[in-house]
Amino acid sequence: MVTYDGYKVFRVPTHQDLEAVKGRISTLNTVSLNLDNKEHLDIAVAPADVTAFEDLGLKTEVLHKDLGADIAVEAAGLGKYPELGQNLIPGLEWFDSYHLYADHAQYFKDLAKAFPKNTEIFSAGTSYHNQDMFGIQLWGKGGKGSKPAVYFHGTVHAREWISTMVVEYITYQLLTNYNEDETVGSILDAYDFYIIPFVNPDGFVYTQTSDRLWRKNRQPRSGSSCIGTDINRNWPYKWSVPGGASTNKCEQTYKGEAEADTPEVKGLLDFTKALTNDKGIKLFIDWHSYGQYILYPWGYDCSLAAPNAKHQDTLAAGLSSKIRESYGTRFRYGGSCEILYATTGDSTDYMTGVAGAELSWTIELTPQSNGGGGFILPASQILPSAKEQWEGMMYLLLAM
């Protein structure tokens, strides 16, 4: 198990001069936690280097006094599988804690069993370690497969645990309210939902057994001891454009040796093509954390406007204000490259550029900063984070 005991996490303002900050800390043992570092760098500093780091006199904000202690609290909270409630599924207490991979799989099986007329479990392929990339399909009164697709990917990056919980909550709400609530009824009658909670099952399991901050998949590469490819830099669209991913096998955003050379993207490509060739994709969302952003294409080019950019921007603005109504949480929105950073070979560009999705977004969930827990979002924040997204989705799914 990789330990972060005694690691202190700091936010360092970069004022657009990231290289200068990186230069000053280059001799210290640090782990970088954010990629959106135009404005700041969030870094975990190893215990032995904390004093040396503080002696640099950089202006900082302390985000975790002891990252390892916060990870231990989270691990202690992983519950056992709860009793089934009234609907033969776990009740809302499911969202009071994070869960093991096997329990998430069981949760989806129980959902499908409880709502056999509106659901089916499917597989979008297998991961490098042969784990099932399972998903659940939901449909309304038109019957299975009769409507355009609303398509969700969760846990693309292994450490972004909140993304699984949020797509689970949305699934739970759609199913339990379908016959109770007119709005939900009309939404589920209008679309077939395809929800894949774990695009990166190997990485997720690894965060629970070995390294809580793991991001990539677990595929080895010849000629390197470094493991893992960033699944969200491996999609076959504008993959070879430079600047939006790393060619270094040891980096967090390593793009692979060739486009679509990860088993995870290969499986998802076949699955996605089938959706395109059937009723088409109305909305795709890649769920990530953290930062509180709603991002539409493009990732690979900062000056190129998305198709229907004005329409997308209006919907994103509407989603952002709907999210804010629940707890006042602010989500920034805009073109992905323009407001965040350049990415190549990412899923949302592929869905727009190749798969013909009308809307293809990345949502970076709470918190906004590592000060709110970063990837280690406290379990008490699962429900608020999920509820505000559910409210937002009810707006978006009706307005789009």
Ligand SMILES: [Zn+2]
């Ligand atoms: Zn991510």
